[in-house]
Amino acid sequence: MTTHRESLTATRDLVRFALRRDRIKLPIWVGGIGLGMLYAVSALPTVYATPEERQVRADLMDSPAATMMSGPGYGLDNYSLGAMITNEMVLWLAVPAAMMSIFLVIRHTRAEEETGRAELVRSAVVGRHAAPVAALIVALIANAGVAVLTALAMMSGDLAVGDSVAVGVGLGMTGLVFAGVATVTAQLTEHARSASSLAMAVVGTAFLLRAIGDAAEPGGNLVSWLSPLAWGQQMRPFVDLRWWPLLLAGAVVLGTVAVAYALSGRRDVGAGLLPARLGKAEASASLSTPFGLAFRQQRASVIGWGTGLFIFAVASGSLSDSVTEAVAENPDMAEVFAGQNPTDGFYATMALFFGLLIAAFAVTSVLRLRSEERSGHTEAVLATAVSRSRWISAWLAFTVLASAFLLAVSGFGIGLGAVSGAAGATVIGEVTLATMAFLPAVLVVIGVAAALFGIRPGWSVWVWFLVGYAFFFGMFGALLDLPDLIADISPFSHLTVMPLDQLDAVPLIALAVIAAGLISVGRALFQHRDLDAP
Amino acid sequence: MSAALKIQQLHKSFGQVKALDGLDLSVQTGQVAGFLGPNGAGKSTAIRVLLGLLRPDSGSVEVLGRHPWDDAVELHRRLAYVPGDVSLWPNLTGGEAIDLLCRLRGGADKSRKAELLDRFELDPTKKGRTYSKGNRQKVALVAALAANVELLVLDEPTSGLDPLMETVFQDCIAEAKTAGRSVLLSSHILAEVEKLCDSVTIIRSGRAVQSGTLAELRQLTRTTIIASIDGSPERLAELPGVHDFVADKGVVTFDVDHDRMATAVQALGALGVRTLNSAPPSLEQLFLRQYGDDLVAQEVSA
Numbered sequence: 094m095t096t097h098r099e100s101l102t103a104t105r106d107l108v109r110f111a112l113r114r115d116r117i118k119l120p121i122w123v124g125g126i127g128l129g130m131l132y133a134v135s136a137l138p139t140v141y142a143t144p145e146e147r148q149v150r151a152d153l154m155d156s157p158a159a160t161m162m163s164g165p166g167y168g169l170d171n172y173s174l175g176a177m178i179t180n181e182m183v184l185w186l187a188v189p190a191a192m193m194s195i196f197l198v199i200r201h202t203r204a205e206e207e208t209g210r211a212e213l214v215r216s217a218v219v220g221r222h223a224a225p226v227a228a229l230i231v232a233l234i235a236n237a238g239v240a241v242l243t244a245l246a247m248m249s250g251d252l253a254v255g256d257s258v259a260v261g262v263g264l265g266m267t268g269l270v271f272a273g274v275a276t277v278t279a280q281l282t283e284h285a286r287s288a289s290s291l292a293m294a295v296v297g298t299a300f301l302l303r304a305i306g307d308a309a310e311p312g313g314n315l316v317s318w319l320s321p322l323a324w325g326q327q328m329r330p331f332v333d334l335r336w337w338p339l340l341l342a343g344a345v346v347l348g349t350v351a352v353a354y355a356l357s358g359r360r361d362v363g364a365g366l367l368p369a370r371l372g373k374a375e376a377s378a379s380l381s382t383p384f385g386l387a388f389r390q391q392r393a394s395v396i397g398w399g400t401g402l403f404i405f406a407v408a409s410g411s412l413s414d415s416v417t418e419a420v421a422e423n424p425d426m427a428e429v430f431a432g433q434n435p436t437d438g439f440y441a442t443m444a445l446f447f448g449l450l451i452a453a454f455a456v457t458s459v460l461r462l463r464s465e466e467r468s469g470h471t472e473a474v475l476a477t478a479v480s481r482s483r484w485i486s487a488w489l490a491f492t493v494l495a496s497a498f499l500l501a502v503s504g505f506g507i508g509l510g511a512v513s514g515a516a517g518a519t520v521i522g523e524v525t526l527a528t529m530a531f532l533p534a535v536l537v538v539i540g541v542a543a544a545l546f547g548i549r550p551g552w553s554v555w556v557w558f559l560v561g562y563a564f565f566f567g568m569f570g571a572l573l574d575l576p577d578l579i580a581d582i583s584p585f586s587h588l589t590v591m592p593l594d595q596l597d598a599v600p601l602i603a604l605a606v607i608a609a610g611l612i613s614v615g616r617a618l619f620q621h622r623d624l625d626a627p
Numbered sequence: 628m629s630a631a632l633k634i635q636q637l638h639k640s641f642g643q644v645k646a647l648d649g650l651d652l653s654v655q656t657g658q659v660a661g662f663l664g665p666n667g668a669g670k671s672t673a674i675r676v677l678l679g680l681l682r683p684d685s686g687s688v689e690v691l692g693r694h695p696w697d698d699a700v701e702l703h704r705r706l707a708y709v710p711g712d713v714s715l716w717p718n719l720t721g722g723e724a725i726d727l728l729c730r731l732r733g734g735a736d737k738s739r740k741a742e743l744l745d746r747f748e749l750d751p752t753k754k755g756r757t758y759s760k761g762n763r764q765k766v767a768l769v770a771a772l773a774a775n776v777e778l779l780v781l782d783e784p785t786s787g788l789d790p791l792m793e794t795v796f797q798d799c800i801a802e803a804k805t806a807g808r809s810v811l812l813s814s815h816i817l818a819e820v821e822k823l824c825d826s827v828t829i830i831r832s833g834r835a836v837q838s839g840t841l842a843e844l845r846q847l848t849r850t851t852i853i854a855s856i857d858g859s860p861e862r863l864a865e866l867p868g869v870h871d872f873v874a875d876k877g878v879v880t881f882d883v884d885h886d887r888m889a890t891a892v893q894a895l896g897a898l899g900v901r902t903l904n905s906a907p908p909s910l911e912q913l914f915l916r917q918y919g920d921d922l923v924a925q926e927v928s929a
Contacts, residue, residue, distance in 0.1 A: 283756065284717065372719075374751040376726035380719075386727060390716065469714040473767075476678050476708040477731035480700045624680040626671075627714060 102220035107227035111201050112234070119235050122193040126186050126264070127242030129565075133182045134250035138174055147172040154180065157308035157412045162446070165313040165323070168332040175252045175331030179260060184303070185565075187322050188296065190239050190268035194232045195292040198275035201228035204285035225276050225353060232272035240265030256330035263325030266342035270321040271296060273349030280356035290397060296322070297401055301408060308412055321345060383479055383487035390465075391458060395495045398454050402447065402499055403506045409443050410510020410524070436516075437592050440507065440524050447503035448531030448585060449564050451496050452538045456556055458492040459542035463550040469627030481620045489543055489612060496535045504528030523592075530588055530596055533604035537584035538563070540611025547618025550625050559583075630689075631656045631778050631809035632677065637686035639672055639833075646672040648833035649686070654778075654811050654826075659804055661824035662813040663914060669833040670813045671711065674782050677811075678708055691778060704733050707771035711783035711813075713763040715755030721766045722751025728770040740773040746795050760787035772799050779803060779810045785819060797823060817910040827910070829917050836917050844913050849882040851906045852891065858898035866894055 112119075141147045151172035153159060160166055164184055168176030202225050205211040211224060244261030248254055271292065278291040299320040306317025317323040324338040379385045413436055462485065465471045474484060507528065508521030538559060546553035563583040580586045584607075587600040632654040639647040647669050654660040664670050675681045677690055679699035688695055693702050715724050722744075729735035744751055747765045758766065764787050771779060779800075785793050793816075800810060800823050814820050820827060821841065828838035837844060849870065860874040868887025873880045883891045895903070 371752040372723065372754055374720065374722035376719075376723040376730070380723060380727050381730040383731070386716075389719070393718075469710065469712070470716060472675075472678075472680060472710065473708075473714075473728060474731060475680060475699070476703060476710075477728055478700050478704040478733050479731050621682075623682060624675070626675070627710075627712065 100220040100222045101226055102218055102223060104220065104223040104227050104230070107201075107214075107219070107223050108230050111227055111231045115197070115200075115231070119193075119197070119231075119238075122189070123235055123238040123242060126189050126193075126239050127246055129186055129189075130178075130182065130243040130246040131249065133178050134174075134246050134252070137177060138250065141174075141177070144172075147174075147177060150177065155311075160308045161304035161409060161412065162442075164326040165307040165317065166311050167326070167329045169311075173331055174250065175247070175256055178247070178252075179326060179330050179332075183260060183264065183326050184300075184322060186239075186243065187264055187267040187325055188300065190236065190264050191271035191296050191299075191322070192293070193235060193239075194268040194272035195275040195289055195296070197232050197235060198225075198228045198272050199279055199285050199289045199292070201231065202276065203279040203282070203288045207283065207285050222354065222357065225279070225357065229272060229276060229350065232269060236265040236268035236272070239268055253331065256334055259328050259330040259334055259336065260325065262339065263328050263330070263342075266339055266346075267321055267325050270342050270345045270349075273346045273353075276353040277349050277356065280353050280360065290394070294397070294401065297405070299323075301405055305408060383474065383484050384491060386474070387488045387491040390461065391491065391495065394454075394457070395498070398451075398499055399502050402450065402503045406443075406447060406503045406506025407510040407513075409446075410507035411513050413439055413511040413516060414514035434592065440511070440520075440527060441589070443507050444504065444524065444528040444531060445567050445585060447507070447528055448500065448534060449560070449567050451499045451503065451531070452535045452560050452563065452585075454499060455492055455496045455535050455539050456542055456560055458495060459489065459539055459546065459556070460553055462488055462546055463553050466550050466625050467627065472624060472627060475624065482616055485543070485546075485616050485619050489539060489615075492539055493536065496539070497529065497532055500529045500532055500535070501525055527596075530601065531585065533601050533608060534563075534584040534588065536608030537604050537611065540608040540615065543615030544611045544618065545615070547615035547622070549622070629656045630654065631658075631691060632660075632811060633687075633689045634673065634677070635687045637673065637676065637688060638684045639676060639681060640684055646833055647676070647683075647686075650830065650833060651835050651838070652828050652830075654809050656809050657804070657807050658825040659800060659810040659812060659823050661820035661827040662811060662830065663815065663817070663820060663827060663910075664813075664830035665815060665918065668830045670830060671782055672833075673830070674708075674780055674811070674813060677780060678703075705776055706778040706780055707732065707774040707776045708780045709764075709767045709771045709782065709784045711786055713767040715758065715763055715766060717754065717756035719755050720752055721749060721755065721758060721762070724755060724766055725751065725770045725773070728767075729773055732774055732776075735770075735773040736775060740769065743769045743772055743799075746799075747792060761789060761792065764788055765792070768796065768799075772803070777808060779808060781810065782813045783815070784812070785814070785816060793819065817914060821910045829914060831917060837913070841910070844910075845908055846885045848908045848913055848916060849884055850888065850908065851880070851882050852895075853878065853880045853904040853906075854895055855879075855901045856895065856898040857901065860898070863891070863894055863898070866891055 141150055151169040154163060154166060154172075155169055162184075164180040166180060168180065202211075205214070205224065214224070215221075240261040242261075243264050244257045247257035247260060274295050275288070275292040278288045278295075282288045282291065299322045301320075303313070303317050303320035303323040306315065306320065306323065307313040309316065313323060313327070318327070318341075321342060324342050327338045329335055380389055462471075471484065475481060504525035504527065505521060508516075508524040511520050511524065512518055538556065541559055542553050542556040545555055559582075563585045566580060566583045567585050584604055587604065589595050589597065630653045632652070634650055634652040637647050637650040637652075638645075650669065650673055652660075652662065652673065662670055662673075672681065676683050676688060677695055679695035679702070682696055690702055691705050695702055715721070719727070725740060729740070747769060749762060749765045749769060753762075755763075755766075764784065768784060771781070785796055788796060797819065800812070803810060810823075812820065812824060824841070826838065826840050827844060828835050830836065837847070855878050857877070860872075860879045863869060863879060863881070864872040864874075866887070867890070868884035869891060870882045870884075871880075881891075
């Protein structure tokens with residue numbers, strides 16, 4: 094019988110080992126989140142210098158569409174800097190904290206098991222639960238870093254100490270909740286990729302629940318409370334601070350760890366709880382070309398993304414009525430839209446948001462080229478009568494088609510949601526086209542990823558910076574009053590998609606040409622470099 | 628006889644590391660060539676250059692009369708490759724992976740595939756991630772052997788196979804040779820090479836240190852002689868070309884250089900031989916002779 098203590102043997106060594114392996118990754122994540130907060134704390138006071146300016150902003154935030162992308166709207170009647178940051182920034186720092194925690198936990202648990210490295214480690218004097226516990230401790234350290242840095246960043250802007258600490262701890266606890274979720278999903282599936290996808294689906298659901306709940310009534314309703322992403326903002330920092338929502342987060346962390354503990358006792362090293370099945374002895378006709386292989390490898394991921402995006406899109410679209418109503422009741426707000434039809438503005442924002450999500454999908458799809466190469470699969474394919482150019486072209490063609498499909502599905506979903514309210518049926522076609530108009534911008538992201546991959550497979554991950562930048566810009570750019578030159582770096586900032594007749598063909602074509610250029614550069618570079626050894 | 632594959636003065640570096648340092652290697656058409664060397668000697672790098680996956684720094688490389696980097700696609704229709712560490716797509720079954728690889732190469736014989744699956748006792752319905760190392764190796768072997776190609780490039784193809792499957796593999800290679808195919812077999816299982824190969828190249832630090840037919844290589848080294856004699860053995864020990872001489876109660880054991888064999892046998896005859904046992908050098912001895920100083924150095928430092 095192993096005692097409880099023995100099952101944790103060598104945890105300390107594994108923690109040090111994990112910190113050593115992540116010595117670059119974690120500081121970038123934690124530092125990036127801290128910098129995001131520092132940026133908000135230093136930029137927002139210059140953009141919204143007076144209470145009057147902040148109040149105009151507050152009126153703008155008082156709509157369901159804005160609420161879906163920000164927070165429950167505490168303190169809108171007296172919109173202080175602290176209330177503003179809590180309401181508008183915290184969600185966008187909580188999501189990266191959740192992603193960091195999920196990737197961290199999966200990297201040190203399921204990914205290790207999948208590659209077989211865990212077997213090597215477990216054969217040494219290492220306890221059964223040492224690896225997941227070590228991963229959780231590292232997640233605790235990283236999220237403590239997030240809490241400290243964000244709180245310090247807020248204090249640097251002369252914000253109240255207690256409330257700043259509450260925001261920081263709220264963010265850290267949110268990250269930790271998703272670390273707990275990832276420890277559970279790591280037990281369920283055999284693959285690191287499916288384990289992180291499953292945990293990310295929980296993040297997506299949490300995002301959606303908070304959006305729906307908070308949009309339904311000021312301060313959110315019961316649906317909001319189902320979302321861990323809501324709890325930090327529900328502490329009401331800078332408005333009417335309360336600490337007890339942290340207890341919910343703590344309970345979920347403990348609960349998920351207990352579930353993971355129970356599950357891990359029921360399975361073998363390397364195995365998932367969901368059993369592997371037998372498959373076909375012969376390949377179907379479609380699996381005869383590089384494109385067929387790319388399709389087969391990513392089919393499940395496209396179905397998953399498509400389903401998630403569609404549900405999310407319908408839910409978002411159904412809010413268009415309440416936006417229109419809010420504008421009808423509030424003449425000031427109509428002015429904010431400066432003549433633009435607020436419903437169109439809402440659709441345009443939604444189209445942009447989904448365009449950015451699909452850019453993220455496109456990046457994951459292109460980055461698979463890198464893991465195919467690292468695992469030796471590319472070598473096996475290129476040792477047959479497949480040229481390098483055919484291989485990379487087939488893969489990128491699939492990414493482009495899948496992105497176009499997902500844009501169409503999202504646009505259709507938004508339109509369908511809108512039609513469920515008061516909007517006329519023509520909206521479906523319009524919004525679908527408006528969303529699809531972001532395809533050239535997604536193509537540029539694909540092109541950058543392909544060009545980086547062409548230089549060196551390891552470099553392709555840097556494309557995430559472009560997506561992160563575009564996201565930050567798409568969501569906050571207009572508020573921050575930055576020079577055009579900086580905004581122009583994001584391929585998404587060149588398109589006005591609603592109403593459709595304002596859509597200008599020139600930037601669309603320009604972006605498509607740039608994308609085509611980048612893709613051919615990537616293809617040429619890939620043809621001239623050594624293949625990475627597996 | 629023409630060469631199916633010819634490498635001359637091949638150099639390839641990765642940053643500071645010289646992986647190949649003037650390698651020469653050739654495979655004659657219709658022959659099985661062994662490619663020997665310990666881990667890290669540069670075997671896999673050479674093979675990746677032959678497949679056009681790496682670009683050589685300098686030197687000439689010709690496979691089936693073509694340049695592997697420039698004519699990769701055309702060339703790959705005519706050859707099949709088995710890597711030493713096969714990685715399969717986790718969500719494809721073994722059967723699907725075999726079909727895919729065959730189709731990407733331009734098709735394969737269905738009945739041949741079925742026959743090979745049967746001989747290697749491979750279950751094609753399992754997903755790639757559930758195969759053991761030996762079974763993954765079998766998937767790549769079936770995909771390569773089912774192809775109707777002129778050249779097989781095999782990089783330690785039997786690693787992870789059990790002895791029964793190793794025999795099946797050896798039969799398959801013998802059949803490939805009968806069918807007129809050329810084979811490059813990189814290995815460090817010497818018995819396998821000795822059994823299958825017409826010629827052998829031993830590589831060390833990215834350079835060929837010995838190559839030729841097994842018979843030629845054997846001539847480069849010594850034969851071990853064990854004999855019981857009536858006469859006094861002292862004279863033997865003083866003969867030129869005799870090494871490591873040991874005499875014990877009328878039984879002498881020594882190694883003799885290939886070109887001094889005749890003198891040694893004459894001298895033995897004069898001493899009244901009762902039994903005579905001569906062992907030609909095994910490939911293992913040949914191999915260890917090339918790497919022997921490393922072993923000595925290790926023993927000294929240990």
